[in-house]
Amino acid sequence: MRNTTLCQIERDGKYLMMHRIKKAGDENRDKWVGIGGKFEEGESPEECLLREVREETGLRLHSWRFRGLVTFVSDEWGTEYMHLFTSGDFEGEVRQDCEEGALEWIGKRELLSKPIWEGDRIFLRLLDEDAPFFSLKLRYRGDTLVEAKLDGAELAPRP
Numbered sequence: 001m002r003n004t005t006l007c008q009i010e011r012d013g014k015y016l017m018m019h020r021i022k023k024a025g026d027e028n029r030d031k032w033v034g035i036g037g038k039f040e041e042g043e044s045p046e047e048c049l050l051r052e053v054r055e056e057t058g059l060r061l062h063s064w065r066f067r068g069l070v071t072f073v074s075d076e077w078g079t080e081y082m083h084l085f086t087s088g089d090f091e092g093e094v095r096q097d098c099e100e101g102a103l104e105w106i107g108k109r110e111l112l113s114k115p116i117w118e119g120d121r122i123f124l125r126l127l128d129e130d131a132p133f134f135s136l137k138l139r140y141r142g143d144t145l146v147e148a149k150l151d152g153a154e155l156a157p158r159p
Helices: 045-057 118-128
Strands: 001-012 013-018 035-038 060-074 078-092 103-107 134-141 143-152
Touching: 001 045, 001 060, 035 045, 045 060, 045 078, 060 118, 078 118, 118 134, 118 143
Parallel strands: 001 078, 060 134
Antiparallel strands: 001 013, 001 035, 013 103, 060 078, 134 143
């Protein structure tokens, strides 16, 4: 099991996203994801958030909201507990030399047409709806989402 953070950094109706195209063996290879990464020993979710955002983007967050906990269960990658944050309060310039992927500001609607994880569509909708703090469980078989539960209740399959 691993603990991670993910931050949806917002500006002018867009999220700062990373196209994961640089690391070999990356479980997110070719997908667009928010900004974040794995906890280091002894870090709190907030400390991990601030460090990962600074390392990957060069930005310094001034404030943020802890929006939810997403439990990913994968038959290939194991279990991950992702602490989900949002922020629109930051300073600095986005770096152009991120080691993990290409950074780009993408409109929220445009993002849904990019290659993203199916479960990301669920938490992006919850963020867009300004849902209260939530617990989302997403179970994958390979790249296929096979189960989704919000606050312990099964989500209805999409038509």
